Amino acid sequence: MNTQEILSIFIRILRDLLLDDSIVLTMETRREEIPDWDSFNYINFIVAVETEFGVKFKIADIESFSDVGAIVTELTKMLA
């Protein structure tokens, strides 16, 4: 699965979670740029991604993801 495909799934998940179909994510998007993507919804997002892809992120990674691209990169590694 390529970066763009993962990104579109992330967008679907976040749109569903926040009920906002205008959300657009790029590799550079940071959490604080998306309204309502607070720490509560960050946990929800991580839970959703883990459920969707059947993976478990390492706790250190969850803590240090700086932007959406970092999550995509880590996920790509895990799926490889």
Added chain:
Amino acid sequence: MRTEAQDIHRITFNLPPIYPVRYGPMQSTPPHCLTLSWLPVAPDFREDFRAALGCAEPADCLEKVASLAGYRLGFLETVQLDRALGRLGVRQAPGFSSIRLAILASSTVDHLAPAVRVAGLRRKLLIDVHNGAYGQYRQEILDQSSPLHQFRPQFLLFSLNAREAIAGVALTATSAEVDEAIAGFIDELRTLWRKAREICGGVIIQQTFVDVTEPLFGSYDRLVPAAPARMVARLNDHLCEAAAQDGVLLLDVASASQRDGIDAWFDVRRWLQGKLEIAPQAAPLYGDMVARIVVAQRGLSKKCLVLDLDNTLWGGVIGDDGIDGIILGEGSAEGEAHLALQRYAKYLKERGVILAICSKNEAAIAEAVFDDHPEMVLRRSDIAVFQANWNDKAENLKAIATRLNIGIDSLVFVDDNPVERARIRQSLPMVAVPEMPEDVAQYVHCVANAGYFEAIAFTAEDRDRARQYAENAQREALLQSAQSMDEFLRGLKMSVRFGPFTAVDQGRIVQLINKTNQFNTTTRRYTAAEIADVANLPEAMTLQFRLVDRIGDNGLVSAMILRPAADHDDALEIENWVMSCRVFGRRLEFEAMNIVVEAARQRGACALVADYIPTSKNNVIGALYPSLGFSAVDQSSAANKATRWFLNIADYVMHDSHICRGGAAE
């Protein structure tokens, strides 16, 4: 020209299934993931949810969102529904009851509130949840200006973890030292319960302590007093004892997590990430468990288990296979599984759940199995209503509710046939219809884990209920043979025993007031503490009534609470009056009024006043007060459509009731 957003929209919604979804939400269940397994899987949650959001009217949207809450939702769908609910911003809606519940926690519970609200929606409750600040529950209770106090919760849920209770106990501590430390923690908790009750009022629910400890010695942990796991177990022992003494209700997450496996309930990564004691994936079940207790406290738990026969209570089809051909009992794994369901139903009957049969069969052939098959655990006498015929099952369910004089929403319908289940869900959405698993081995698990019959007490009345329903069948036969209603009532040789509320009957009185929905004049609910208070209040008057007849003792079937009326001098107001549906049509309300009037007169009261507050369930007593001689008081229309009634005691004419006085109720 297409915009970028549209393009992404298209990509998002039309993704071909090329990515390796190992388990998408609701497709298959990953290990350690709890599901609300008794609820049906939504055919297309995403589509239906978008349709619900598209409703123009908030009321329509709420209805649609509530019906989606009836499906087998995961955590993420729950969060989505809750978000939609939050956007609607409705606090009250016709057909929904509003509840205020506060969660006081020593861990993060932000993710539990959505699950509680959605579980409420599933039961037509709009639960307003107040989340206390993390770890601040002591201050919130003690500080009278805290948001908690302003919130005025009707339910206070203490969601605490064991860490602080067992911290600081040395591993070398003796059993006595461990118990002392735990007792100290529990004593402090009891003080908080008392304070919370005094200041906020409301029902207290205490979550049991989840054991998230890791083994230290291994199996030997159980023999070391201060081993973490052993201490959590002791803590729960002490907690349960204290809760029983203080009338606090338990939310037993500890047992649930033992049954489901701790990994289903606790995810250490979420604890580290955000101090979540309950894993997000367990939140929907947690919310459902909370809602069950709210429902039980409101007297809205289910009352009757309606069972299908063929391939439910036994394997095979009795009409085709005959009594020798059906699969039932020892010697066959499948037969034992059907027997297990029968045993579970019998257990439910022993705790006061009414059993009924609804089956497409010839009645005589079906009933013969109950009388003649040697392996049957359920016998004909266990079944209160037996509907075996070829009529539509929806009609039969209505007939069962009518015969038992209970609401149709008090029924749980268990049927192996998905077509019958779908038909009932569609035509009688208020009936609970568990989604029975494919494998009969899982039937008991499914019915048991749905929590339909959640209770907050187990009274003598419950133990006796089956006998009373059997006796009512005898009374019905008597009525059939009587020439007139008067002759029937005279023939019953009824007597009433009455008196003020007593401590020994308190459990039953609380249950009666809180579970009765039909003959309930104001549907005001009371906690045990409030009942004890009003019983001791000199200016208040309480009355309880037991009805005995020649067939049996109907038990404590009616209760009334009166206080001095605010708007009339020398008048008593009937604040609430309830009567069990078991004794409808027996003229007990007339004799009860004779008794109340006499008692009020003795206290020097000149008049009685009473409100009738209509609900969707109590229209059976819509004409109660006028029939007893009350006249309507002119009143500008109240918000709750209440009507107010007045009776001048001097003008009261004693009613003829065919019920004699049997002295004081014990």
